[in-house]
Amino acid sequence: MLTICNRTDLLKGVNTVSKAVSNKTTSPILECILLDAEGATLTLLGNDLELGIETKIEAVVKKEGCIAVNARIFSEIIRRLPDEDIKIEVDDTYTITIECARSKFNIAGQSGDDFPRLPQMQTKQQIILSQGTFKDMIHNTIFSTAPEDSGRPILTGELMDIRDGYLYLVAVDGYRISMRRTQVNCSEEFKVTVPGKALNEIHKILENEEDSLMTVNFTGKHVIFQMNDTTVLTRLLEGEFLQYERNLNMEYKSKVTINKKELLDSVDRAALISRENKNSSPIRLQIEKDKMIITSNAENGSAYEEVALGLEGEELAIAFNPRYYMDALKAIEEETISILFSSSLSPCIIQDPDAEDYKYFILPIRLHS
Amino acid sequence: MLTICNRTDLLKGVNTVSKAVSNKTTSPILECILLDAEGATLTLLGNDLELGIETKIEAVVKKEGCIAVNARIFSEIIRRLPDEDIKIEVDDTYTITIECARSKFNIAGQSGDDFPRLPQMQTKQQIILSQGTFKDMIHNTIFSTAPEDSGRPILTGELMDIRDGYLYLVAVDGYRISMRRTQVNCSEEFKVTVPGKALNEIHKILENEEDSLMTVNFTGKHVIFQMNDTTVLTRLLEGEFLQYERNLNMEYKSKVTINKKELLDSVDRAALISRENKNSSPIRLQIEKDKMIITSNAENGSAYEEVALGLEGEELAIAFNPRYYMDALKAIEEETISILFSSSLSPCIIQDPDAEDYKYFILPIRLHS
Numbered sequence: 001m002l003t004i005c006n007r008t009d010l011l012k013g014v015n016t017v018s019k020a021v022s023n024k025t026t027s028p029i030l031e032c033i034l035l036d037a038e039g040a041t042l043t044l045l046g047n048d049l050e051l052g053i054e055t056k057i058e059a060v061v062k063k064e065g066c067i068a069v070n071a072r073i074f075s076e077i078i079r080r081l082p083d084e085d086i087k088i089e090v091d092d093t094y095t096i097t098i099e100c101a102r103s104k105f106n107i108a109g110q111s112g113d114d115f116p117r118l119p120q121m122q123t124k125q126q127i128i129l130s131q132g133t134f135k136d137m138i139h140n141t142i143f144s145t146a147p148e149d150s151g152r153p154i155l156t157g158e159l160m161d162i163r164d165g166y167l168y169l170v171a172v173d174g175y176r177i178s179m180r181r182t183q184v185n186c187s188e189e190f191k192v193t194v195p196g197k198a199l200n201e202i203h204k205i206l207e208n209e210e211d212s213l214m215t216v217n218f219t220g221k222h223v224i225f226q227m228n229d230t231t232v233l234t235r236l237l238e239g240e241f242l243q244y245e246r247n248l249n250m251e252y253k254s255k256v257t258i259n260k261k262e263l264l265d266s267v268d269r270a271a272l273i274s275r276e277n278k279n280s281s282p283i284r285l286q287i288e289k290d291k292m293i294i295t296s297n298a299e300n301g302s303a304y305e306e307v308a309l310g311l312e313g314e315e316l317a318i319a320f321n322p323r324y325y326m327d328a329l330k331a332i333e334e335e336t337i338s339i340l341f342s343s344s345l346s347p348c349i350i351q352d353p354d355a356e357d358y359k360y361f362i363l364p365i366r367l368h369s
Numbered sequence: 370m371l372t373i374c375n376r377t378d379l380l381k382g383v384n385t386v387s388k389a390v391s392n393k394t395t396s397p398i399l400e401c402i403l404l405d406a407e408g409a410t411l412t413l414l415g416n417d418l419e420l421g422i423e424t425k426i427e428a429v430v431k432k433e434g435c436i437a438v439n440a441r442i443f444s445e446i447i448r449r450l451p452d453e454d455i456k457i458e459v460d461d462t463y464t465i466t467i468e469c470a471r472s473k474f475n476i477a478g479q480s481g482d483d484f485p486r487l488p489q490m491q492t493k494q495q496i497i498l499s500q501g502t503f504k505d506m507i508h509n510t511i512f513s514t515a516p517e518d519s520g521r522p523i524l525t526g527e528l529m530d531i532r533d534g535y536l537y538l539v540a541v542d543g544y545r546i547s548m549r550r551t552q553v554n555c556s557e558e559f560k561v562t563v564p565g566k567a568l569n570e571i572h573k574i575l576e577n578e579e580d581s582l583m584t585v586n587f588t589g590k591h592v593i594f595q596m597n598d599t600t601v602l603t604r605l606l607e608g609e610f611l612q613y614e615r616n617l618n619m620e621y622k623s624k625v626t627i628n629k630k631e632l633l634d635s636v637d638r639a640a641l642i643s644r645e646n647k648n649s650s651p652i653r654l655q656i657e658k659d660k661m662i663i664t665s666n667a668e669n670g671s672a673y674e675e676v677a678l679g680l681e682g683e684e685l686a687i688a689f690n691p692r693y694y695m696d697a698l699k700a701i702e703e704e705t706i707s708i709l710f711s712s713s714l715s716p717c718i719i720q721d722p723d724a725e726d727y728k729y730f731i732l733p734i735r736l737h738s
Contacts, residue, residue: 077641102674103635105670105671105673107642107670269474300477301474302475
């Protein structure tokens with residue numbers, strides 16, 4: 001193999017596919033990325049067998065071929081080379097020579113034939129989305145997936161629920177539900193659960209622009225995200241996800257309209273005191289006609305906060321884990337939000353006052369007093 | 370105690386004095402900062418008994434008094450309060466009430482009388498310096514102090530050597546010497562060793578500006594740095610520092626003039642390969658008439674780099690720990706540097722080509738081949 005490519009393109013490609021390289025593997029080939037030179041293209045591939053990322057860059061290919069190279073050392077080298085053309089040559093012993101300006105590296109590679117390629121699969125359904133929108137949807141829900149050690153593997157992923165002309169993206173950790181939705185053009189209804197790790201990596205690859213589109217192909221056991229020159233393939237999680245719809249459409253007795261930033265800042269301050277307590281004691285919300293009083297108490301002190309609000313319905317007092325409140329409030333960009341309550345012992349839902357494009361469902365903590 | 374002060378001033382003061390608060394102490398009072406309201410001033414003090422930092426801010430004092438408050442919780446609260454006046458009130462039970470806008474905190478304090486004040490001492494010598502210059506001098510030498518666990522406590526500090534109208538700041542870890550100097554107006558000659566930790570904290574407090582001045586007072590067992598409204602007092606390290614002068618004025622046979630950035634980038638790349646080897650294998654410098662060839666070899670590869678140079682004297686080959694080279698090169702702002710060599714087994718000195726305001730002395734590694 002002998003190819004010449006632009007250093008900036010190569011670095012971007014290497015950084016993209018490296019996100020799928022395992023750093024916990026005992027198999028040296030899975031610590032590699034594959035370089036495959038063919039036609040006028042250098043294809044890069046990272047694949048930890050759960051998640052695969054492939055990207056293509058323009059290259060002058062003088063001799064076609066492929067090689068697997070340790071992802072970490074290769075990316076460290078490319079990152080440090082000056083911004084000039086890079087020549088990559090591979091000999092019969094899988095030794096890779098990288099030349100650029102007055103620098104020359106020799107590093108040991110492995111046969112590209114031993115590297116696991118992406119499986120070829122039939123698409124069953126397809127949706128087309130804005131990259132920027134999907135990026136935001138991931139960012140604003142993924143914090144409430146269950147941790148890997150939760151004993152509930154299905155909840156470590158997020159549900160992609162396609163129905164009624166919408167994609168609903170839903171994360172549940174047993175104490176809260178975070179949902180974002182966006183309109184999509186798809187007549188079929190179906191749901192799949194995508195691993196949280198894959199969504200985290202896709203989030204890093206997606207562009208911020210609303211205008212950049214992506215295609216999502218569903219094959220039954222996998223989902224394939226296609227954006228620009230990059231393909232991300234991930235296995236789906238198997239099992240039954242939580243039936244979340246009923247929770248998000250509960251009856252309520254009190255509807256609060258409140259400034260998001262003021263509430264977030266006040267909860268953040270009150271949480272300082274509760275955080276001192278190792279049992280992560282709750283903050284208490286007392287909802288009155290014209291204000292919310294937020295208090296917390298711990299051995300070493302107490303906090304008292306007031307935030308103005310608009311209230312439809314009954315006054316009440318309720319307590320929450322402040323972290324869940326802060327996670328949800330940080331994920332919301334709007335200035336004004338609604339919060340729905342039905343009783344001191346029932347969950348609340350934080351949502352946008354007009355549409356229902358996001359909902360954050362949070363279980364309360366029972367107050368002792 | 371009852372005082373009202375500006376939140377921005379208070380936050381800056383708390384951040385400054387918190388740098389002297391111990392986070393490894395078993396004594397709760399040393400986890401505190403002292404607030405002392407008197408006249409029209411609120412004085413803040415942090416003191417871990419090795420290092421003390423005191424700063425003064427303007428305040429309206431309605432009732433004089435002092436209180437010790439947990440540094441971490443107090444700074445977290447002040448940081449999160451809105452930018453309005455803050456009222457701090459202390460009652461007879463040492464309960465501190467902090468009020469700002471619609472927030473109110475109660476936290477437990479401790480008697481201010483139990484907090485260790487800074488000792489009062491007689492100044493023996495004094496120098497006046499630019500804050501910006503001293504900040505740079507610390508930053509560009511402190512990386513070569515010996516680590517805490519090196520078994521050589523005196524080398525965990527830096528020598529302040531005042532002689533010949535200069536302050537020399539010197540750090541030595543047994544493999545290298547880093548020296549920066551600046552002119553000072555002082556007729557006496559003396560040297561003290563300041564703990565590295567104290568210099569690290571002073572570095573964070575010093576302003577960048579060349580024009581801002583600071584006073585350094587030497588009392589025998591302590592040194593006191595005075596800048597703006599802040600006083601830093603530190604114990605000195607006891608013992609004999611290395612006699613470094615002879616090392617920095619060695620005879621040389623080869624003098625290389627070279628572009629600093631090109632050399633740094635090349636060493637950085639070559640170090641990538643040597644770093645792969647767990648024994649941190651050396652990089653080899655081969656100095657020829659018109660170029661330096663930098664190479665490294667490890668199990669998994671090799672690197673070859675060329676950098677143009679000007680040479681006075683003999684060609685030679687020598688090997689170094691690349692990290693020591695990179696630390697020194699990163700500390701130098703100038704575009705062009707000189708490097709002095711006397712043999713393959715002797716140290717080199719990296720210095721400015723004209724003046725001798727900085728010198729980096731580095732021991733070589735013996736080459737096996």
